[in-house]
Every structure is written in C-alpha cells, then in structure tokens.
Amino acid sequence: MAVEVKMPQLGLTMEEGTVSKWVKGEGDTVKVGDILVEITTDKLTSEVASEAEGTLIKIVAKEGEDVPVKGILAYIGQAGEAIGGATAAPVAAPAAKKAGKTTVAVIGGGPGGYVTAIRAAQLGGEVTLIEKNKLGGTCLNVGCIPTKVLLHSAEALAEVKEMAQLGINVEVKGIDWSKVQAKKSAVTNQLVSGVSGLMKANKIKVIEGVASFASKDTLAVTKKDGSKENLTFDKIIIAAGSVPAVPPIPGVKENANCVDSTGALSFETIPKSLLVIGGGVIGIELATAYSRFGTEVTVVEAMTKLLPMMDGELTAQLRKMMEARGIKIMTDAKVQSVEAAGAATKVNVEVGGKVEAFLAEKVLVAVGRRTDTEALNLDAVGIANDRGRISVNDKMETNVANVYAIGDCLGKVMLAHVASAQGEVAAENALGEAAVYNGATNPSCVYTDPEFAGVGLTEEKAKEMGISFKVGKFPLMANGKALIMNGGVGMIKFIIGEEYKEVLGVHILGPRATDLIGECALAIGLEATVEDIIATIHAHPTVTEAVREAALAAEKRAIHIPNK
Numbered sequence: 001m002a003v004e005v006k007m008p009q010l011g012l013t014m015e016e017g018t019v020s021k022w023v024k025g026e027g028d029t030v031k032v033g034d035i036l037v038e039i040t041t042d043k044l045t046s047e048v049a050s051e052a053e054g055t056l057i058k059i060v061a062k063e064g065e066d067v068p069v070k071g072i073l074a075y076i077g078q079a080g081e082a083i084g085g086a087t088a089a090p091v092a093a094p095a096a097k098k099a100g101k102t103t104v105a106v107i108g109g110g111p112g113g114y115v116t117a118i119r120a121a122q123l124g125g126e127v128t129l130i131e132k133n134k135l136g137g138t139c140l141n142v143g144c145i146p147t148k149v150l151l152h153s154a155e156a157l158a159e160v161k162e163m164a165q166l167g168i169n170v171e172v173k174g175i176d177w178s179k180v181q182a183k184k185s186a187v188t189n190q191l192v193s194g195v196s197g198l199m200k201a202n203k204i205k206v207i208e209g210v211a212s213f214a215s216k217d218t219l220a221v222t223k224k225d226g227s228k229e230n231l232t233f234d235k236i237i238i239a240a241g242s243v244p245a246v247p248p249i250p251g252v253k254e255n256a257n258c259v260d261s262t263g264a265l266s267f268e269t270i271p272k273s274l275l276v277i278g279g280g281v282i283g284i285e286l287a288t289a290y291s292r293f294g295t296e297v298t299v300v301e302a303m304t305k306l307l308p309m310m311d312g313e314l315t316a317q318l319r320k321m322m323e324a325r326g327i328k329i330m331t332d333a334k335v336q337s338v339e340a341a342g343a344a345t346k347v348n349v350e351v352g353g354k355v356e357a358f359l360a361e362k363v364l365v366a367v368g369r370r371t372d373t374e375a376l377n378l379d380a381v382g383i384a385n386d387r388g389r390i391s392v393n394d395k396m397e398t399n400v401a402n403v404y405a406i407g408d409c410l411g412k413v414m415l416a417h418v419a420s421a422q423g424e425v426a427a428e429n430a431l432g433e434a435a436v437y438n439g440a441t442n443p444s445c446v447y448t449d450p451e452f453a454g455v456g457l458t459e460e461k462a463k464e465m466g467i468s469f470k471v472g473k474f475p476l477m478a479n480g481k482a483l484i485m486n487g488g489v490g491m492i493k494f495i496i497g498e499e500y501k502e503v504l505g506v507h508i509l510g511p512r513a514t515d516l517i518g519e520c521a522l523a524i525g526l527e528a529t530v531e532d533i534i535a536t537i538h539a540h541p542t543v544t545e546a547v548r549e550a551a552l553a554a555e556k557r558a559i560h561i562p563n564k
C-alpha cells in the first residue's frame with residue numbers, strides 16, 4: 001500500500017508551504033531518512049525526509065506549488081503500484097486538487113467585506129479584496145464610528161454640565177470643534193489602518209479599484225492608477241454596501257445647505273440650527289449629538305412615529321425626553337420643498353393639513369440608504385436583483401453559482417454587525433462548509449441619550465403575528481445603578497411567549513442599553529425562557545439587575561416594584 005508524503009507543520013502558525021525543490025525524482029529508490037524535497041514558508045526553509053522505504057512512485061505537488069499543511073506531496077510504494085485503486089502514473093488529480101487553493105474575490109472592504117475576506121482566508125482561501133474607496137467602508141469612515149465619536153463628545157459635554165449635581169464644580173469654556181473633528185479622524189484612521197493590518201496578517205491581497213462583472217466568474221477591475229485588469233475567481237462575494245438615498249423633494253439637490261449624513265459629520269462649524277428630514281436612526285442620533293452641542297434642532301418624520309422599527313412605547317418615551325431637551329419633533333409631516341433664504345434654507349413642511357415654513361442654517365437629509373450596486377453590471381451576468389438590491393438565500397448565495405452577496409447591498413437590514421455575520425456565512429459556504437444566516441439574534445441599537453436597544457419581537461410585531469404573549473416591564477427609576485448614572489431614566493421591557501415562556505423580545509431604553517442587549521440576544525439565540533433569565537444571578541449594583549427584574553415582572557414576581 002502506497003504511503004503518502006505530506007506537507008509537514010513546522011510551526012503553530014504555519015498553514016501552508018511551497019515546494020521549492022525535489023531532491024528525489026519519480027522512480028528513485030528511497031530509504032527512511034532520505035531527503036525527498038525542500039519546502040519553504042514565509043519564515044523558513046526546511047527539508048522533508050522520507051518516513052518509508054520503497055520507490056518514489058508519484059510526485060503530486062510540483063516545484064513552485066503551494067500546499068496546505070498535511071496536503072499530499074508524493075507517494076512512496078513499490079514500483080508500478082496502484083494508488084487508491086489506479087496505477088501510479090495517472091493518479092495525481094485528487095491530491096493536486098486538495099493542494100490547490102480556492103480563489104475568492106470580495107468586492108468591498110466595509111464591515112461586511114473585510115470580515116468575509118478574513119473568514120475566507122482562515123478557511124484556506126486565496127483571497128483578493130477589491131475596494132474602490134477606503135477599507136472599513138461606510139461604517140468606519142462615514143458611519144457607525146464617526147457618529148459615535150460625535151455622540152461621545154456630546155455626551156461628555158452634557159455630563160460636564162450636570163457635574164454640579166455630583167458635587168463637582170466645573171466650568172464649560174466652550175467646544176473646540178476642530179478638536180472634536182480631529183478626534184473623529186484619529187479614531188477612524190486608527191481603525192482603518194487596523195483593518196489594513198488584518199488584511200496583511202491574513203495574506204489577503206487588497207486591490208484599490210472598482211470591480212465590475214465581466215462574466216459570471218470574472219471581474220473587470222479598474223484600478224486607482226487607471227489601469228484595467230480582468231481577474232477570474234472560483235468564488236465571488238459581493239459586499240458593495242450602500243450610499244445615502246436622495247429623496248425627490250424639490251430644491252434638495254440644488255441646495256448646498258442640504259447635506260447627507262457624511263456632510264453632517266464634517267460641518268465646518270457647529271450649525272446654529274439644523275432641520276433633519278427623516279426621524280430614523282441617522283436623524284435621531286445626529287439630532288441628539290447636535291442638540292447637545294447647542295444647535296437648535298427640528299426633526300421632520302413622514303411616519304406617525306420616530307424610529308418606526310423600534311418598540312413604540314419606548315420610542316414615545318424617548319421622544320418626550322428629546323422634546324424636553326428642546327428638540328422640536330414633527331411626525332406625520334411631509335417636507336414639500338426646500339428653497340434658499342439668504343445664507344439659510346427655508347423648508348416647507350406639510351403638517352396637520354397646513355404648510356409651515358422652517359428656517360435652518362443646515363438641513364440633514366436622512367431618509368434611508370440605497371444599495372451601491374450600479375457599477376457591478378449585475379444584470380449583464382444575470383445576478384437577480386430588485387432595482388439594485390441583490391437577492392440571496394439564507395446561505396447568502398445569489399441565483400448565479402459561486403456568487404454570493406452580503407450586507408447593505410442586499411437592501412434589507414443595513415447594520416454593520418449584520419453585514420459581518422452574513423459575510424462569515426458566505427465565506428464558510430464558499431469554502432465548502434455549510435452555514436446559514438439567521439437574523440433572530442440581531443440587535444437594533446440607537447445611540448441616543450439614554451441609549452435605546454431592542455432584539456427580537458416588539459410588542460406591535462407580536463400582536464401583528466397573532467402570538468399570545470405577556471409583557472414584563474421594569475422602570476429604571478427603581479434600579480440603584482441607573483439612578484446613580486442618569487437619574488433612573490428609562491425602562492426595560494420583556495415580551496414573553498404565553499405558552500412556553502420563551503423570550504420573544506427585549507427592549508431597553510436606558511444607560512448602556514446597547515451593551516445590556518447582548519445578554520438578551522444570547523437568550524433569544526439559546527431559546528431561553530423567562531425562568532432561565534430569572535435563574536441567572538445578576539451582579540449588584542448594575543443595570544443588568546433591571547434585566548432580571550423585568551423578567552421577574554413578566555411573572556408578577558418583581559422584587560423592587562409592586563406587581564400589578
């Protein structure tokens with residue numbers, strides 16, 4: 001029986017080696033300890049000695065070929081012996097295939113694309129990532145991270161103003177906006193260069209350029225320097241993301257004071273007044289930040305409530321808090337048009353059957369985002385999409401074999417952690433594993449003051465689905481830590497299935513809500529019951545105690561509030 005000669009593992013981190021030189025040739029007689037082949041890795045050169053005696057009947061990996069650790073290099077046996085049922089000579093294919101790497105292209109380097117690329121590389125893929133702009137995508141450059149930097153400064157300012165209540169007398173001398181902006185750039189740059197380092201560490205080739213499908217397995221890449229190249233891959237994963245949508249409101253496009261979220265993150269000075277079109281996540285987060293910086297903020301939302309996908313009861317509480325802080329909020333209101341009014345802008349809003357005019361120095365247009373798929377040439381190669389929103393199944397496969405899509409470019413849930421989770425699923429499927437995406441544990445977080453987070457079903461959704469459920473609520477006024485942190489503002493709310501007592505949803509308005517929601521997502525993922533939450537001891541004094549108390553309240557067992 002032929003003995004396999006395999007690529008050795010020469011160190012903990014070694015994943016593959018290159019066959020640099022065969023010392024023995026096919027047909028040579030070999031003894032135990034004879035040097036057969038020289039291999040190199042990026043760190044060292046080594047020799048592979050024979051562990052068997054006989055004839056080198058077949059060399060599978062040619063000189064120059066990369067072979068994964070434990071991949072087959074050759075066979076030693078008796079002259080003319082069959083390998084795996086066939087004669088020695090023609091049997092190279094299975095081992096050669098094993099030695100060859102799956103080539104993977106990832107289009108886009110946002111939190112979807114770069115995570116996909118890393119996972120694909122971890123699974124042995126030879127990965128190329130093509131990014132037309134900056135690694136980190138929307139999230140690191142003009143999304144999650146820069147907004148949170150502004151919000152952090154705004155929150156710190158609010159806290160300083162309230163220091164006297166804590167017995168600390170400080171005076172706010174003003175805001176150095178250029179330093180706020182510098183901090184934003186520093187954090188963003190550090191994270192972007194971190195992603196670049198991760199690409200190198202994972203041996204992912206990064207091409208700066210725009211990718212477009214030339215055929216189902218070939219990308220036409222126009223590089224930053226203007227050169228063009230067609231590249232063919234075994235697997236292609238699209239992570240092209242999204243860009244701000246521009247509504248067809250007369251005057252918006254032409255008016256320089258109307259900006260999208262990217263513009264609103266980089267105002268030259270803090271505007272005196274800001275009108276926000278769209279009371280969704282971007283609108284509410286930036287309204288929170290600028291109002292804390294002293295801007296007079298007005299929010300105009302077309303629907304009957306802000307943050308339409310979040311729990312209605314807690315959204316109403318948040319609205320009251322924002323209004324108490326001086327933010328003017330109009331729901332069921334439609335912007336009719338925008339026009340110049342000297343250096344400012346006049347926004348005509350239809351509200352309560354009348355058209356009212358509002359003057360603002362700047363107008364933030366935040367009415368949603370659209371997929372950034374125009375350059376991809378999807379239709380030409382038959383990739384199914386609905387006006388640019390790519391269609392996939394739960395394995396993240398498109399209708400075209402070996403082409404996957406993930407993240408914002410699907411035009412569904414546009415969140416960084418969803419893009420990353422879907423990216424891992426796509427990479428695993430592309431590299432031969434069997435993974436499916438399940439969004440049940442996906443938390444929605446809004447970085448307001450206090451924070452707002454939810455996972456699973458809202459009360460409205462559970463009703464709409466006809467599910468029998470009960471609700472457990474705990475006001476944070478009755479939680480010691482919350483009382484210390486923000487005066488006890490906020491609430492935690494559980495939605496529990498009536499029959500099996502499973503956790504269906506949890507909604508939190510309060511300090512650190514976006515961290516607290518992790519436990520609740522885990523509970524949903526593990527199909528935990530309310531009893532599981534109750535049986536878990538939560539540390540004192542923490543806001544997490546209130547999570548358990550809200551679960552107790554669903555069972556009418558709350559300790560620190562009366563049970564109704």
Ligand code: FAD
Binds near residue numbers: 108111212240262414
């Ligand atoms: P993107 O991050 O958009 O990345 C796609 C990348 O693909 C881009 O870099 C683009 O240049 C590149 N690309 C596109 N087409 C091509 C092509 N043809 N060739 C080469 N490259 C291409 N989400 C959260 O979860 N939490 C938050 O707090 C949060 N805050 C946000 C705040 C703002 C202001 C905004 C705008 C968004 C926020 N989001 C947040 C949403 C989050 O940024 C996105 O959901 C996330 O970035 C999507 O990741 P992605 O990889 O799918 O796409």
Ligand code: NAI
Binds near residue numbers: 281301303335
């Ligand atoms: P969004 O979909 O959250 O909200 C847009 C809002 O604008 C909706 O409430 C909609 O009813 C309203 N609207 C639409 N047309 C309007 C009009 N003509 N007049 C008035 N209101 C109008 O979209 P948004 O805020 O632009 O954010 C885009 C995406 O970015 C979101 O889908 C979200 O997933 C992501 N994001 C996530 C954040 C987070 O997780 N913390 C923060 C910011 C953005």
